[in-house]
Each structure stands twice: as structure tokens, then as C-alpha cells.
Amino acid sequence: MDSTLNPLHSTRPDTARPKSPWGRHDPYVSMEELGKSFVGFASLPHQIHRKNVKKGFEFTLMVVGESGLGKSTLINSLFLTGLYSDRILPNTSEMIERTVGISKKTVDIEEKGVRLKLTIVDTPGFGDALDGTESYYPVLDYLHEQFEQYRMDEMGKHRTQIKDNRVHCCLYFISPYGRGLKPLDVAFMKDLQTHVNIVPVIAKADCLTKAELLRKKETIRREMEFHKIKIFEFSDCDSDNDVEWTRQDFEMKNSVPFAVVGSNMQLRMDGRKVRVRAYPWGVVEVENPDHSDLVHLRTMLVRTHMQDLKEKTQDNLYEQFRISRMNMRSPSMSF
Ligand SMILES: Nc1nc2c(ncn2[C@@H]2O[C@H](COP(=O)(O)OP(=O)(O)OP(=O)(O)O)[C@@H](O)[C@H]2O)c(=O)[nH]1
Ligand SMILES: [Mg+2]
Known part of the structure; x- marks a missing residue:
């Protein structure tokens, strides 16, 4: 057999070998090169990294x-x-129409070869109904259904092909006009906290000095503590x-609750395209x-805590849900 075809007996010069970007723990470096004391498991993180990059990442965010x-x-x-900016988008007027039902949009994003499938669940706002609690039940039902569907799929035949629609993070919008949390906010968040990681935001922060x-x-941080509302806790990121x-x-x-400002308008300033809210007295970027804390919020969601949000959904929230469903079933199962 031609030894050049057999990878174990390759006569290719060393320079033909693919070069790993991982320096010291280069998986292509032979045991002889590394020295006998290495078994080779130092390359494990890179194996995981490569596999994850190939699969791509998925993340689901909800706004309420x-x-x-x-x-x-x-x-x-x-x-x-x-x-x-090259993505085709609905026009601006469509974007600011009142949301009337729970709607899901998925965008595929790619950065430096890493793919992210980002799903955003937009929900209709509450507030007009006399009994506000009724208007948020559909959101709770939605979250519950995603957990239940996942649980059923896990028990089913095709466990490897489960489509995971669970929501990993919920941005909870707090009004900038009130003194702090409204009773409805407290009730809603207390119901939400068992199904999703809550990240509170102060909406329309351009209204406040x-x-x-x-x-x-x-005030909001104090009230949350007082009402024992569990929001997403940042674990230290790997610094x-x-x-x-x-x-x-x-x-x-320190920015929590994040003070956010949104806008559909872009202006060209100093040669850059900047998203702004333009008022007669000035421009809010x-x-x-x-x-605004928008950049901090995006950094947290994408750069530093996406994996943490996903793990907390799986290991804490979903696990608690699964256990409580099992406990509900067990009395009827005994005899
Ligand atoms: N001042 C200010 N106005 C904003 C901001 N973000 C959005 N608006 C305006 O507020 C109005 C409502 O915005 P939407 O994004 O439709 O609000 P929503 O929370 O999705 O409303 P629902 O779909 O009814 O729940 C629009 O006129 C927006 O232009 C902001 O950060 N500051
Ligand atoms: Mg809306």
C-alpha cells in the first residue's frame, strides 16, 4: 500500500499538516512532539468548541x-x-404597529464562521383590561407549553431530534412613568420566574434624567428584593x-434593571450610521x-451570558418543572 495514502504512515512533510489556531494544545501535534507525559486530553475543550461551532447555536428571547x-x-x-444591514426587513410602519398576538421571528446570524439562530418572541402588551392578570395568561401558557412539549419529546422515541422551543430569556419592560413596580408587574414577574430567566429593563429611558x-x-431593585422576585443572576463571566x-x-x-431606548430611525453622524431618537432639543443615541444601557444589555445577552442563560433554563427552571410534573403524576401511579 502506498504509504502516502495511509495517515498513520504519512510521509508528507510537516509543513503540509493543517495548522491549528489553538497554539499550545494543537491537536495535530503528535505525542512525540508533546513529550510522553501528555495523554492528550488538553485538547478536549477544542473538540467541544469545534463540534459546537459546526452545530451552530440557538437562543430564544422573549419581550413582555x-x-x-x-x-x-x-x-x-x-x-x-x-x-x-443587508437583511431584508419589514418596513418601519409595520414595526411599530401594536402587537396583537404572540409572534415568533427567527433570524440566522453568522459572525466569523459561527452561526446563531436567534428566535425572538414578541408578545402583546397588557394594560387596558380591568383585570390585568387575564391579559398575561397567554404568555404564561406559551412558556408552559414549550416546557411541556419539550418534556413530551424527551419521553418520546426520537430524543436526538428534539426541537427546543423553550425561551431562555425574558426582557421584562417596566414603565418609566410610575414610581416603581406596579402591582401587575409584581404579580406577572412572580408567575414568570418559575418558567423563564427574567431580565428587567426600564423602558423609554429617554424620558428620565x-x-x-x-x-x-x-427603587426597583429594592422592590424586587422586597417582593422576592427572582431575576436572572449574573454569575461571574470568565474574565x-x-x-x-x-x-x-x-x-x-450595575446596570440592572437596564435602562433602554429603542428607535427605528437612523442618522448619519460623523460618517457613521447611528440609531437615534431625534427631538427638537437634541438627539438621543x-x-x-x-x-442608554442598550449596549450593556446586548453584551450580556450575546457576548457574555448567553450560555449561562441557556444552562439556567435547562438545569434550574426546566428541571424544576419536570420534577413538579413527575410529582403530580406519582399519586395516581401508586396502585
Ligand atoms: N420615547 C420613546 N418612545 C419609544 C421608545 N421605543 C418605542 N417608542 C415609541 O413608543 C410607541 C410604541 O412602541 P412599540 O414598540 O409598538 O411598543 P410595544 O411595547 O411593542 O407595544 P404593544 O405592541 O402594544 O405591546 C411607538 O410610537 C414608538 O415609536 C423609546 O425608547 N423612547
Ligand atoms: Mg409590540
């Missing part, structure tokens, strides 16, 4: 809150335009002692950290 707080506008500002915003954040990263992490955690 009172009607007219800018939920549909914000998801557009966060992900659907600007970042990916800096001092008012800080006070509002403080590798990088000072800049640690600073960003600190700022991000939605991605300027001095004007």
Missing part, C-alpha cells in the same frame, strides 16, 4: 410588559437591523483576570452608553 412601552421597537434596535434614572433603578473585561462585567451588573 405593558402595552406601548417600546417592546417591538427595542427588539428591532437590539438585533434585527443595523447590526445586519440621569438622577431620576438612578433613583428609579434603586481570565483581564482588567477591561472585569470592568465591563462590573458595569453590566440609543447605542451610546451615556444615553
Whole structure:
């Protein structure tokens, strides 16, 4: 047999070998080169990384809150335009129409060869009905159904082909006008917290001065603690002692509830395309950290805590749901 065809007896010069971008733990480096003391499992993270990149990533985000707080506008500002300007988008007037039913949009995003399938679940705002609790039941039902469907699929025959529609994160919109949380916010979040990671945001933050915003954040944090509302807790992200990263992490955690501003309008400023809200007295740049926390929020969702949100959904929320469903069944199963 031609030894050049057999990878074990390859006579190819070393330079023909594919070069790994991973430096020290290059999986193509032979045991002889590494020294006898290496077994080779140091390349495990890279194997996992390669496999995940090949499969692509999936993430589902939901927006909920009172009607007219800018939920549909914000998801557009966060992900659907600007970042990916070549994507065909619904026109602006369609974007700001009132949301009347739960709607799901999926976008495929690719960055440096890494694919992300991002699903955004937009929900109709509540607020007009006399008994507000009724208007949020469809959202709770939706979350419950996704967990239940996943549970049924897990028990089914084709476990490897399960389509995961569970929601990993819910942006909860709080009005900038009230003094803090409204009774309906408290009730809704307490119901939501068992099914989804809640990330609270203060909507339309351009309505508040800096001092008012800080006070509002403080009040909301206190009220959440008082009412024992469980929101998503940031675990420390892997900073590798990088000072800049640690600073960003600190700022991000301090921003909760994130003060956000959304807009469908873009202006060209100093040669850059900037998403803004233009008022007679000035311009609010939605991605300027001095004007809003939108960039911190996007960093948290995409760059630093996406995996954490997914793991908390699987290991804590879904697991609790699964156990409670099992406990519900067991009395009827005994005899
Ligand atoms: N001042 C201000 N207005 C905003 C902001 N975001 C959106 N708006 C405006 O608020 C109005 C409602 O925006 P939507 O995005 O439709 O609000 P929504 O929360 O999706 O409303 P529903 O679909 O009824 O639940 C629109 O006129 C937007 O232009 C913001 O950050 N600041
Ligand atoms: Mg809407």
C-alpha cells in the first residue's frame, strides 16, 4: 500500500499538516512532539468548541410588559437591523404597529464562521383590561407549553431530534412613568420566574434624567428584593483576570434593571450610521452608553451570558418543572 495514502504512515512533510489556531494544545501535534507525559486530553475543550461551532447555536428571547412601552421597537434596535444591514426587513410602519398576538421571528446570524439562530418572541402588551392578570395568561401558557412539549419529546422515541422551543430569556419592560413596580408587574414577574430567566429593563429611558434614572433603578431593585422576585443572576463571566473585561462585567451588573431606548430611525453622524431618537432639543443615541444601557444589555445577552442563560433554563427552571410534573403524576401511579 502506498504509504502516502495511509495517515498513520504519512510521509508528507510537516509543513503540509493543517495548522491549528489553538497554539499550545494543537491537536495535530503528535505525542512525540508533546513529550510522553501528555495523554492528550488538553485538547478536549477544542473538540467541544469545534463540534459546537459546526452545530451552530440557538437562543430564544422573549419581550413582555405593558402595552406601548417600546417592546417591538427595542427588539428591532437590539438585533434585527443595523447590526445586519443587508437583511431584508419589514418596513418601519409595520414595526411599530401594536402587537396583537404572540409572534415568533427567527433570524440566522453568522459572525466569523459561527452561526446563531436567534428566535425572538414578541408578545402583546397588557394594560387596558380591568383585570390585568387575564391579559398575561397567554404568555404564561406559551412558556408552559414549550416546557411541556419539550418534556413530551424527551419521553418520546426520537430524543436526538428534539426541537427546543423553550425561551431562555425574558426582557421584562417596566414603565418609566410610575414610581416603581406596579402591582401587575409584581404579580406577572412572580408567575414568570418559575418558567423563564427574567431580565428587567426600564423602558423609554429617554424620558428620565440621569438622577431620576438612578433613583428609579434603586427603587426597583429594592422592590424586587422586597417582593422576592427572582431575576436572572449574573454569575461571574470568565474574565481570565483581564482588567477591561472585569470592568465591563462590573458595569453590566450595575446596570440592572437596564435602562433602554429603542428607535427605528437612523442618522448619519460623523460618517457613521447611528440609531437615534431625534427631538427638537437634541438627539438621543440609543447605542451610546451615556444615553442608554442598550449596549450593556446586548453584551450580556450575546457576548457574555448567553450560555449561562441557556444552562439556567435547562438545569434550574426546566428541571424544576419536570420534577413538579413527575410529582403530580406519582399519586395516581401508586396502585
Ligand atoms: N420615547 C420613546 N418612545 C419609544 C421608545 N421605543 C418605542 N417608542 C415609541 O413608543 C410607541 C410604541 O412602541 P412599540 O414598540 O409598538 O411598543 P410595544 O411595547 O411593542 O407595544 P404593544 O405592541 O402594544 O405591546 C411607538 O410610537 C414608538 O415609536 C423609546 O425608547 N423612547
Ligand atoms: Mg409590540
